[in-house]
Amino acid sequence: MIGGLFIYNHKGEVLISRVYRDDIGRNAVDAFRVNVIHARQQVRSPVTNIARTSFFHIKRSNIWLAAVTKQNVNAAMVFEFLHKMTDVMAAYFGKVTEENIKNNFVLIYEILDEILDFGYPQNTDTGILKTFITQQGVKSQTKEETSQITSQVTGQIGWRREGIKYRRNELFLDVLESVNLLMSPQGQVLSAHVAGRIVMKSYLSGMPECKFGINDKVLMESKGGKSGQDEGRGGASSTKTSIAIDDCQFHQCVKLSKFETEHSISFIPPDGEFELMRYRTTKDISLPFRIIPLVREVGRQKMEVKIVVKSNFKPSLLAQKVEVRIPTPLNTSGVQVICMKGKAKYKASENAIVWKIKRMGGMKECQLSAEIELLNTNDKRKWTRPPISMNFEVPFAPSGFKVRYLKVFEPKLNYSDHDVIKWVRYIGRSGLYETRC
């Protein structure tokens, strides 16, 4: 029950203000600006309570989106909605920037009217929204068209309209994972988990029914004998054939009843791009990189840092956009860096040495050493040694997630599973990937 929704630019000027409920006054707009955007201390919490009113905000580059409520709402729902909102806006006019918002504010109000009703989130699916919120000005639709839209939006399969036709039936499946890690200097894993999403782009004719198979332990074991034999046979060659998914959630098109009874993921996909599934794993994560730090303080004026990065995946694969960020003390007065691979630079504005490696193969090792000069200060506090963080992109799923099959059935039209062209891609990215030093 969102009471209102505001969009601000970086200065705190209100770009969009939509109030859904009477308990939210106009002063709420200012309260958020004063207490959060203009606060001297940066407000890090995404939820702020000001005078019994809760503000949930997210930030997209310089734009603040804030949802306001006086009630005790489900905070996760509100954030989910805010993210969906940005997705919808991005789908309509590209990047969410101040300029774009100003140019499209009529559209945004129209969207806001549609996706929130008295503060209750409604259908936020872009594909469907686009059927009746168009940017082509006001076009009086024929009676058939309107009735079709109505029946579709209110019908059982609200996310797909009938009569879609493609010459080439094609689908793309992206498995996107982000790995989060915190490691001790000795290499002990303190915490690690993978958050993954499966994004599907479908260009399929008619009303196809899809069946999706993954290597989840529960699903595979419930399949009974056959998969069990699979495991028995393949156990020797590959180390793990199934993974343990801690929790997952599906797009609304997935038939949950079937998932619960038959443990199969079957759905009629929306047209175009959508997020089919989200999941999280914490066990048996193959960490793509390991950092071995060596920090030595030589007297009060100097510090020596040696960092070794080891890649820990198949040599045939290639990691990209590898970046290591080594924090430096606040009283650094000069840095000398030597590295064999990539480029390293001391960025004073961020108080860190940033080491970038464009490409890095599997089972390789790179080294960087730096000498940091320090200035004596009055401050007697010791340096807290923040962790070394890392960014990268690897072409596999660090959780071990595998797509086993995706079958398409369209009984009414004359194409079969074999005619569909399917593409699967795995991308593993770093989330918060840190090593203490």
Next chain:
Amino acid sequence: MPTVKGDGMRGLAVFISDIRNCKSKEAEIKRINKELANIRSKFKGDKTLDGYQKKKYVCKLLFIFLLGHDIDFGHMEAVNLLSSNKYTEKQIGYLFISVLIGANNDLMKLVIQAIRNDLASRNPVHITLALQCVANIGSREMAEGLSVDIPKLLVSGDTIDSVKQSAALTLLRLLRSSPDIIPMGEWTSRIIHLLNDQHMGVVTAAASLIENLVKKNPEEYKGCVSLAVSRLSRIVTSSYTDLQDYTYYFVPAPWLSVKLLRLLQNYPPPEDPAVKTRLTECLETILNKAQEPPKSKKVQHSNAKNAVLFEAINLIIHMDSDPNLLVRACNQLGQFLQHRETNLRYLALESMCLLATSEFSHEAVKKHQETVITALKTERDVSVRQRAVDLLYAMCDRTNAEEIVGEMLEYLESADYSIREEMVLKVAILAEKYAVDYTWYVDVILNLIRIAGDYVSEEVWYRVIQIVINRDDVQGYAAKTVFEALQAPACHENMVKVGGYIMGEFGNLIAGDPRSSPLVQFQLLHSKYHLCSPATRGLLLSTYIKFINLFPEIKHTIQDVLKSDNNMRNSDVELQQRSIEYLQLSSIATADVLATVLEEMPPFPERESSILAKLKKKKPNSVPDGSEQKDQMPKLPTAQMSNSSDSAQPTSINLMSQSKADALVSFEEPPSTITVTTTTTPGVTFAGFPGDTGTSLDDNFGDSLTNLGAGAPESGITLQGFDFGESSTDDFLDQGSPAASGAASASVDLLGLGTPTQTTAPPVGGGDGFLVDMFDTLTTSSPAPATNGMDLGGLTGGAEEAFKKFICKNNGVLFENDLLQIGVKSEYREDLGRVWVFYGNKTSFQLNAFCVDISTPGDLATSLSVQQKPVGGEVEAGAQVKQQFNMACVQEFTDAPILNIQFMYSGAQQKINLKLPVVLSKYITPAEMDSGNFFGRWKALSNPSQESQQIFKASAPIDIETTKSKLLGFNVSVLDNIDPNPENFVSAGVLHTRNQQVGILVRLEPNKQAQMYRLTVRASRDRVAKILCDLLQSQL
């Protein structure tokens, strides 16, 4: 200051504009981080920076700091800038130091050195910069370091005016922050001459400084009076055109005038007639000028003029000598009373309040009474009304009291809540002070309670009761008035209190009237009863019992009320007790007794009015004429005063419940036990210090006593305490104490009786000393020196002596110093011993980390099995902690266990090591045998290893009884008719160890002529004889 344009610092300008252009906080932080890193590398770099660069970077750091970021470097560079010769560099350096370097910085020494150099320089600009920095920081260290240089500058002939001005103000700042440091030297005498300086700026600065100095030491600067007067007269008489820069809106030097007038207020009126005339002239001129038409319509002009005027009036009031001036001032203020400006009216009222206290102008002030009363009623601002109240209070005297009190009462109904209480007090005081007719007084106070009951403090109604009781002529009137006042449907509780009290005392005076017959009176009061707080109900109950005395005819009605559950079973103990006691009193006592007990209250002794005291406490400066009031006080014929709270409290009945416990005690007190009666709750305190009874070994006895004490009524306890006293004496004798007769027995008696006394006293103080002495005389050992030093054995001083005392006794004080008292109580049964150690905290602080450990040196660990009960970590102030040890004797032993006590007292670790008095003889039980038996055994133990004999000199004169008592304390029997020589002592005992029992035979042969003893001990086990022989020898 040169602008950026002229002096460059482009880098700084760019940096600032960069920051201004930052779109977000993050961008700003990034930019600042970058700049900081840059500056750090520049400061760190090998290249030496020139002054310009240093200045630029220090400036940037300063800017970053002012943006709210921490700066932790660059201080050294800033200090370096101070030694530069360029103005801009020096200026930035001083700026950075004033803003960023705190008083406690390590660099302060360097800074002070640099400042000193600058002060000594010839360039006035440098001196001024340095002075400004000192004035900005003004730390103690600076005051110490520069206390010579600055005064020198101030009085030196060749410093220029602006520097003098700065120096004076800087010195003032240092004087304010650390007044004790600045040395008074030769300069002090010259400083007053600065008032004569040509430059007005210097004079103004110096006037402030001199005023501060004068406040501290008026005598030394007395000379400044005439200087100030002449300077003032020059200013006052000058036209506004004379003083060019120092004329402010046509007023010549207003600030300096005000300062000079203030300065003069520190001294009495000048004695020199010439000076005095001149000052009077000045003041008159100022007053004259106030009459002149304003030269400007601007508010600044009138403000400046009035500031001087009011300061002049303050001075006139302060001098309080010239009636003419006072009256003129008063008239001037009278004009202001109707001025449009609220501030002026406020100031006029305030000053007039002071004028009213002067005998010369009192009458003049009274002329404005009407105006003031109007002000009170019509003023919009509450603070002005407050002043009006103050003034009315101050101007009130016998002639206008009735009118003023009437007006104030009238106004009270609509007065602001914030000033009501004060007004109530003032009305009460005025009414009392100037009352001619006390019926008027009673009316006023009752009105007061009616109008502003909530604001009438206890003092006020105590006071009215005191006065009514002390004055016979108003009692009847008062009773009638309160009776009428109480008939109002809603009465304030204070009214009920006053009514209840007065009718209880004087209800009989109006009982004749059928409209206020006793029953009516009672019913009227009782109708209010249920609406009142417990305290008031208590008062009303007292009134009821007084009614019983006054009007016997309504006794039953009142008794019914007292009997009601509402009273007899009230949850409030006080009410319950009162109703029960009053009921009993009324039903048991005869009319005569009742009449005596419930007699009318005697008049209160005369004392200063407590209301006045309260007003003074509330507003220390709002009672301006304390002395005058004191003068007038004795003139009041009958205003008997008493310091209310306890004497005038409604505890008017002599037999009050509070004193009941004492009364009961005195009734039931057994005639012989003088000491017992002083106990308050002996059971409880006894449990706190059971260790020194010297007798009852059974700890349970103490506990049971405590239980009794908790359960029994108070009177029971005293009796119980007495019983204990007796029984303990008995016990003591039963124990077979050697002190069976003569003087010793008397001392035992004393001890027995003294025990309860001891228990009531806290475990510190004289009582204990008494006890220790008692034991000392018994054991004839020297008193233990209570030092805390350690002797060779690692024991705390005195431990060894204390230990020896305990060989023949079980209980007493083992150790005592300023912090701690340690008592021991022990009990032995065959081979088992139980020792309680009591740690008493003598300080008024908690002892922390209190820990006790027991160590058994040498082979003692195997011969004595020790079990220790833990003791808590803290000992509260004045509290006592008990620890129990169980000691089982496994085999014979020589050493005693060592008690290690550690605790924290006021942050310092304290250590006490004591020998716990557990010796082998404690495990002996006496044995009785006849002569044949004894000698049979004696002969059987003829083996040399079984015998130990010593011949030694007696440590004290040989006395049969003492020696006998020692032997008994040693736990062996004393057998008569065994040895042929009756002088000799023969004793026997059995030593119990866990492993076996050892027979002990002792023979002690004193030689009185030589003062020698021959001691022979035989024991059935090797070593035992030797150990016991040594032990016993140490006691003789």
